[in-house]
Ligand SMILES: Nc1ncnc2c1ncn2[C@@H]1O[C@H](COP(=O)(O)OP(=O)(O)OP(=O)(O)O)[C@@H](O)[C@H]1O
């Protein structure tokens with residue numbers, strides 16, 4: 001039953017993108033414009049690059065940087081959010097500063113970060129972490145604050161041990177908001193990953209796209225853009241599964257991100 | 259009374275909103291012996307929950323003090339458990355029923371097997387063994403309240419505080435839970451302080467009924483319930499002593515309404 005329903009949903013979601021790709025394929029087949037090579041040509045480049053040597057040279061470093069940056073953002077964001085929530089006065093004082101940092105477009109901070117951390121992958125990781133940490137931090141803080149006072153009172157009246165309070169009360173209670181923060185951070189992380197690779201880098205998908213553009217290898221360029229779209233989409237879908245697992249305790253009708 | 263009181267209130271008063279705020283409780287003196295069941299009755303909004311939060315160590319009284327087992331408290335003491343009125347929100351929505359009951363038992367040096375045993379026992383006592391793996395939202399309001407009761411029982415407190423614990427269950431379940439409470443109280447030898455709106459319930463359960471009333475609320479009267487031996491829903495409630503106590507409590511509540519209120523209840 002559920003498998004069948006899932007399959008129907010998948011078909012429903014897929015028909016439009018599939019149709020568009022088919023249209024693109026045939027409409028572009030006779031294209032002679034150097035800027036818009038036929039899809040068949042882009043596809044060839046896609047296979048050649050991403051199932052070939054560029055996978056190891058560009059995709060692996062990009063993904064590694066993204067994973068590391070997001071991992072840092074997650075640990076620091078949740079950890080700092082938790083601490084600020086545990087010490088309300090510190091939270092009150094810090095919040096305007098946090099909101100300010102969050103408001104700075106992370107791309108604008110890239111030059112400073114590259115000076116601090118170097119232009120190697122450390123710089124890329126730092127940039128991703130810097131951009132992605134704020135939504136997670138602020139949502140953790142806010143999520144813990146919004147836990148119902150009655151729940152806090154019960155925890156207090158039973159003298160729940162601090163580590164159990166954190167793992168069984170505060171973090172799960174804030175999880176509906178933490179997951180929203182992570183979703184935002186994921187999107188920001190991908191943007192900064194690409195942006196920082198385009199800006200300074202010797203490897204990575206962003207770097208690949210820029211070099212392809214500068215050398216007029218436009219099929220290669222499009223293949224890189226296509227790959228980034230696929231990666232972004234796959235991350236979103238994959239994260240949806242994780243999110244549903246994290247919030248498995250919620251009634252189905254109210255789960256999901258808003 | 260020769261033994262140290264299990265719970266003692268000395269000149270307890272609560273004023274909300276600072277010195278110029280609203281005085282809710284004034285000069286409450288009350289001494290509750292070990293193994294006693296005491297019910298607190300009074301009009302809605304009179305300050306019963308406030309009083310019980312003070313006894314639980316969750317709220318500092320503005321004046322006076324609370325002694326549990328002879329020592330003044332400033333924080334929730336370890337020998338005490340509270341079943342609060344706001345049952346719908348006191349279970350952790352993200353923990354299954356069994357884990358909700360287990361949470362207070364964790365981190366205090368109890369072996370996992372002992373925890374399991376206590377959780378299973380408490381859930382079977384309230385008739386919710388099959389619900390152990392459900393999430394709270396999958397249960398009805400009355401079932402959630404029974405989970406909260408099971409959590410308190412599994413904790414095995416010396417003093418059990420209950421704030422309108424049976425308000426959301428049907429009459430039949432309510433009667434069963436009342437008898438269950440009496441049985442447990444006898445078997446485990448715990449002290450119970452219970453807040454209720456229901457005069458019959460207060461007389462049926464109590465050794466003494468404490469009537470609070472007026473604004474600010476004072477202890478209006480303490481009614482002794484001279485019914486000894488095991489109580490029973492049918493015979494006890496037909497007992498002339500029961501009926502006499504009920505009349506006394508009712509008239510005391512009514513009198514407190516007529517006298518003390520400046521604002522309508
Ligand atoms: N945190 C608070 N701040 C200010 N006023 C409060 C607070 N808590 C309770 N009050 C006030 O104190 C009074 C007593 O409240 P309380 O909840 O103790 O009454 P209650 O006797 O338990 O009522 P009920 O029978 O309806 O549960 C109420 O008028 C309420 O408005």
Ligand SMILES: [Mg+2]
Pocket residue numbers: 306307308343421
């Ligand atoms: Mg109340």
